[in-house]
Amino acid sequence: xxxxxxxxxxxxxxxxxxxxxxxxxxxxxxxxxxxxxxxxxxxxxxxxxxxxxxxxxxxxxxxxxxxxxxxxxxxxxxxxxxxxxxxxxxxxxxxxxxxxxxxxxxxxxxxxxxxxxxxxxxxxxxxxxxxxxxxxxxxxxxxxxxxxxxxxxxxxxxxxxxxxxxxxxxxxxxxxxxxxxxxxxxxxxxxxxxxxxxxxxxxxxxxxxxxxxxxxxxxxxxxxxxx
Numbered sequence: 001x002x003x004x005x006x007x008x009x010x011x012x013x014x015x016x017x018x019x020x021x022x023x024x025x026x027x028x029x030x031x032x033x034x035x036x037x038x039x040x041x042x043x044x045x046x047x048x049x050x051x052x053x054x055x056x057x058x059x060x061x062x063x064x065x066x067x068x069x070x071x072x073x074x075x076x077x078x079x080x081x082x083x084x085x086x087x088x089x090x091x092x093x094x095x096x097x098x099x100x101x102x103x104x105x106x107x108x109x110x111x112x113x114x115x116x117x118x119x120x121x122x123x124x125x126x127x128x129x130x131x132x133x134x135x136x137x138x139x140x141x142x143x144x145x146x147x148x149x150x151x152x153x154x155x156x157x158x159x160x161x162x163x164x165x166x167x168x169x170x171x172x173x174x175x176x177x178x179x180x181x182x183x184x185x186x187x188x189x190x191x192x193x194x195x196x197x198x199x200x201x202x203x204x205x206x207x208x209x210x211x212x213x214x215x216x217x218x219x220x221x222x223x224x225x226x227x
Contacts, residue, residue, distance in 0.1 A: 022198045022199040026085045027195065027197070028194075029065075036083065037080065041075035042075060043075060044076045047154055051075060053180075061191070066193040067079065068104060069180040069192075076181055079180050086173045088171055090170050093166060096143055096197075098195070099193070100140075101140065101191065103182075103183075105188055106133075106183055113182075115178070116177070116179070118170075120169040120174045127142055
């Protein structure tokens with residue numbers, strides 16, 4: 001490749017790295033089906049599955065299709081991620097979990113529980129995002145490091161998770177749950193779309209190396225022109 005052409009490619013690669021999120025490790029857009037996602041009724045006291053719930057594909061999404069859950073009982077209801085989002089997801093440390101959600105049918109009284117639950121390495125991490133979802137699609141980005149205000153244990157009074165604890169959970173991720181219930185009584189329906197687990201964007205050192213490459217190529221091009 002000509003030095004000038006390669007330099008241009010590197011330059012736009014730098015711009016692209018700055019403008020975009022990091023590499024996608026797992027994603028579900030629910031365009032045609034549930035993509036392996038399920039749902040469960042959860043005991044929020046012990047963060048264990050208390051019973052079944054049904055997650056169903058729906059043709060109305062943001063855009064395309066989405067996943068819907070109708071609250072089946074008095075337990076907390078959660079969307080349950082499939083195997084593609086689990087296992088060794090250490091590459092997601094410092095990255096993000098993002099998703100879109102909305103209420104199709106809200107309940108009467110707010111009764112919020114953890115919006116995202118991560119389980120692994122014998123630890124449970126809880127993250128609170130919002131008290132009430134609107135009926136319009138809302139986008140959420142959750143940082144996967146200590147700045148994300150994750151709590152360790154079964155309640156929000158637990159200690160704030162450290163980077164080491166979050167990395168340990170992501171390295172052996174057993175469960176990823178997204179809240180499907182913010183109200184009482186039992187009548188709400190919630191929709192989920194565009195779930196993305198992403199690695200962090202390249203570190204500044206990566207930008208520096210790429211920019212250094214631009215400088216070397218520029219010098220080479222000038223020498224050729226002078227010769």
